[in-house]
Amino acid sequence: MSNNPIRRVRAKGDAFSIGFALGKASASGFRERAVKHCSTTRDWNVGVGSERFRVLNERWRGSDYLKTLESAARAAYPRYMREIEGMAAGLEQDFQTVFIWNCMTDLMLPEDVSPAVRDAAGLGCTSIQMPAEGDGPAIIAHNEDGPAEFLGACLWVEVEPDEGPAWSSFMTPGSLPGETFGLNDAGLVQTINHIVPNDQQPGVPRQIICRAILDARGVDEAVEILQRKDRASGYHHNLGEATMRRLVSVEAPASGCVVREVVSPRAHANHLLCREFAVLKQTIIPDSRDRQEAADRMIAEGGLSGGAEAVLFDETSHIYKSQHPDSRTLATSVFALFPDRVEWRVHTAPDERDVLSGTMRVV
Known part of the structure; x- marks a missing residue:
């Protein structure tokens, strides 16, 4: 078991x-x-x-x-x-x-x-984005890291609301879905990375923003939500739109929003990378910096030839966390975006793959 x-x-x-x-x-x-x-x-x-x-x-x-x-x-x-x-x-x-x-x-x-x-909140989550090649799918893959005590207490929720698209999401105890990884039947995929800029302000909490994106009909609509000026704080968002096999990386602290179209494989850990935020004070803990550098190096050396898991399951740099005292990898998700569907799977450990999987058809 x-x-x-x-x-x-x-x-x-x-x-x-x-x-x-x-x-x-x-x-x-x-x-x-x-x-x-x-x-x-x-x-x-x-x-x-x-x-x-x-x-x-x-x-x-x-x-x-x-x-x-x-x-x-x-x-x-x-x-x-x-x-x-x-x-x-x-x-x-x-x-x-x-x-x-x-x-x-x-x-x-x-x-x-x-x-x-x-520093605890900065200890987790690493994402990989891989643009489509030829007729193949675009890929978004993600390690969801969190408190070790959450192991065995998380859910995969599948929701059919009276209004808005049907959606599915990983859910940690007591948290509004959307702030981990998920998708909807419009073909939108979202995975989230925590960031720690020093720019909180009165406004709409960021987990509400993440939930709103689960109702978005595409990347452009999701970006409009992230460009709101009244956000209390922010995340880094990996977004994908199946119909166009389009991937974007969005750094969205409360004080700004920078959108990057993903045209080559890339990784993101838990700090802002865009030069537009160079003057914004943020906390970068060594764990996040080490994971970012290791993932970038592995991608540059062709490490994704074996799939996103080849990077996300790396334990030497703590990209995958199995022994950290405060933070563990709670789940690893892989989303393959085709024009008419998203095929998804969730691993709970390197030796416990595809414990959950499915196909979300684009409506």
Whole structure:
């Protein structure tokens, strides 16, 4: 039996019903592995993800700044806020707890927080993009890294909403889908890499933005969302559009958005690479820099001849994380984009391949 099972969950209906179903499905993982608590809200379990939440919960719960984020999200995307409300009900948590959990990187950490907590978010996720050759597919592949305690607690969710395209996404406990990797039946694929620029501002939380992109009908529509000026923080987005076998790489911190068409194989870890952001202060931890340099080197040396997994399963540079004390590779996804479909597969380990797979036909 796998040490890292990923349960497949289906949901349909209105926004609240979808959120409730996903919250209920991830409730035990959220309680036991994400923000496990005992008798009081201050008695959270040790672990950098939970410790980060504890610190932010104490600092920002009930604050005017948090209310500003909520107001911005409700004004821009009320339907996704209903999903969070439904998720909170399914998780059996109050709304503010779940909203803070989904806003952790939109909220500033106190100056005296430990380096381990401050750097933890930058420890994970590496993506590969490979343009189509001849009649072959374009490829987006991704390592989703996260807290080690999330192993075995994540979901693959397949959703048919009353409005918008059908979509599927990897989901970590308590988090709105979209901020990991996923696709929709318009043929749009998205994978996400965390970045750590110092430019948070009041606005729409970035996980709401990621969820909005799951409803986009193509890359251009997704880029329009990422060009909003009212984003609270941002990610790096790998986007693909099956109908055109088009790939783009988008670095989108709160203060800007740079789009690069992908014309040759490339990798991205957890820091901004575009020269347009050279003057933007950001945190680049050694783990991210090492993974980026190693992936770039392997690509230059022809390492992708054996497929994206040849790079993503490399452990010598911690691109694939199996032993790190705070961060593990929770899943590796590979999306092959054809004009009429996306063929996808998910590995839970180098020796546990294709534990989930399927084909999403373009509608």
